[in-house]
Amino acid sequence: MTSSTPRRSPTLAPDLRLGDPTTDTMHEEFVVLLEAAASATDEALLAALDAWAAHTKQHFALEEAWMEQMDFGPRHCHAGQHRHVLRVAGEVRRQVAEEGRFDMGRQLVSELREWFAWHVRTMDSLMVESLRACGVAQAV
Ligand SMILES: [Fe+2]
Ligand SMILES: [Fe+2]
Secondary structure, three states, X not given: OOOOOOOOOOOOOHHHOOOOHHHHHHHHHHHHHHHHHHOOOHHHHHHHHHHHHHHHHHHHHHHHHHHHHOXXXXXXXXXXXXXXXXXXXXXXXXXXXXXXXXXXXXXXXXHHHHHHHHHHHHHXXXXXXXXXXXXXXXXX
């Protein structure tokens, strides 16, 4: 069986698109950088994790700024998930850099795929609904 249906994105699954261009673009970049880490050689893994982390810190900071701007009720829970992921990723980065634990780096990448899908469908989805309702300008 062949499929001629064009894909909307080779990187962000359609069911993870929330319909907000700024958010979807940011999420696509998250996936691109995560997949780059997934396919990186051991020698390139640390740089790939660092590129993902640099993006993710900005991505999370922007979402947190939007949530503060609209005084979004669940913002502390949402931001807490962001902080937890960055904390775990930082610890795994240390293990890769100092102990050569490339297996831990690859496990992190694998688990981040699942975490991200869940986070987008729950936390980010609620946030985008609220952004629409509040009409918050998203260029910070
Ligand atoms: Fe997000
Ligand atoms: Fe988020």
